[in-house]
Amino acid sequence: MIMKLAGLIWQRRLVYGLLFFMRGALGCLFIYASLPKIRQPYDFLANVYEYELVGPKLGMLAAMSLPWLELLVGICLVGGVFVSGALLVCIGMAVMFTFVIASALYRGLQIGCGCFGSQGDIISYFTLVRSCAILFVSILAYLGTIFLKIKSSTGQKPASAAIPAKFEVAL
Secondary structure (H helix, E strand, C coil), X not given: CHHHHHHXXXXXXXXXXXXXXXXXXXXXXXXXXXXXXXHCHHHHHHHHHHCCCCCHHHHHHHHHHHHHHHHHHHHHHHHCCCHXXXXXXXXXXXXXXXXXXXXXXXXXXXXXXXXXXXCCCECCHHHHHHHHHHHHHHHHHHHHHHHCCCCCCCCCCCHHHHCCHHHCCCC
16 A cells, blocks of 8 residues: 555656646747847848748747747746646647748748747648647647646635735725
């Protein structure tokens, strides 16, 4: 009985450690990918236009917002803040990246990926597999975060319950 319990505890720690590693790796990857795009926004804008999927206004919006969204998601994942929401955004971005790369490959475009700045490689099936791997890890990390949520075993009241009555606002 004790050995079985010890085995379950070890497995649980292993799963939580793996989820922590996946979350940290995704966060570092998104931070690493966002920094060159933030430093060189016009190069990234050129990469967005090379995919030939959006017009000038939507391309400008994507080039202005996507690197900052990647940075925010990366910081949230590394910092452990709003992890479930950050992983959902991570899944959404990975789906978008996978679709865009698959579309460019299908149309036979020989363009730079733009994934890690302007010095990125030409898109290939390796780029598509990398994007699918990011999507797969994001989904696994999200499902693990949702289904293996740690329950509060301390029985403490939430922080909002600790506010004294004189500071509460009557509505």
